[in-house]
Amino acid sequence: MTPYVLVVEDEDALATLLDYNLMKEGFRVERAADGEEALLRVAEEPPDLVVLDWMLPKVSGVEVCRQLRAGAETRRTPVLMLTARGEEGDKVRGLDTGADDYVVKPFSMSELVARIRALLRRTRPELVEERLEYADLVLDRGRHRVTRAGKDVHLGPTEYRLLDFLMQRPGRVFSRERLLDAVWGANTYVEVRTVDVHVGRLRKALRQPGAPDLIRTVRSAGYALDTEG
The missing domain is CATH 3.40.50.2300 (Response regulator)
Known part of the structure; x- marks a missing residue:
């Protein structure tokens, strides 16, 4: 980010x-x-x-x-x-x-x-760090590469920015409005539900058989990067 x-x-x-x-x-x-x-x-x-x-x-x-x-x-x-x-x-x-x-x-x-x-x-x-890590997930900013358990995760530009932001503060719950401001920009006018669409894509890209879902949905509050999801 x-x-x-x-x-x-x-x-x-x-x-x-x-x-x-x-x-x-x-x-x-x-x-x-x-x-x-x-x-x-x-x-x-x-x-x-x-x-x-x-x-x-x-x-x-x-x-x-x-x-x-x-x-x-x-x-x-x-x-x-x-x-x-x-x-x-x-x-x-x-x-x-x-x-x-x-x-x-x-x-x-x-x-x-x-x-x-x-x-x-x-x-x-x-x-400012080039590499972010959480659980078995690694985001390498210098190489613009994401891996989970050593396997490449292919993300679109918006999903990549969204993951970068969530990995900065794992466990913290962010509202849809806060994610819109941080990932899309405070002066960008898009529907709040757009966040749900891209979180869904990110969740799908990160999913691996037998591994926990890393994106936690908190009803009426927002989303967090959290192994408790």
Whole structure:
């Protein structure tokens, strides 16, 4: 699954530069031009990481960070702060607010990308690892290959993305709406029942004689990757 990075930056030229470079490095990027818009975007779809400018219109970066740390869905979301403030006291204040890392402008784009990857490796390793494993199931992102008990599993593109997402958090139940947002995209308008169709295809592709069904259906709640299915 492509890591989702929210860039909160009011300088349009820098935001465009960040957008271009992060997308080139394989991240899915959304932008917010002020703190208020950032909080709205986070409420719509919690990102995997936030690149957050210190000085923002409407709601400051420090306040955005505080609110992220106070939210149940976002308290563990990694936050990397960007700022022109280089004094030690400002850095300490940013980190005390809850930021995980702190980069002073101007900065090297390669350093920023490296820091983002390091944060994700620490907080969401499943997003950057090349290989995911659960029970006898293996998804190899580098080779775009899925095997179960050593046998190849042939999946369509949507089923592959769906499995990638479920394997990131085995055992957790995801609603159909959450799966739609994560696999199809928050701005894609498709029927909720589309999820049922693709889960059915995924379940069929993973099925092996004598082996447990790895997809668990939870009535009125959604689906999970779970050997208890």
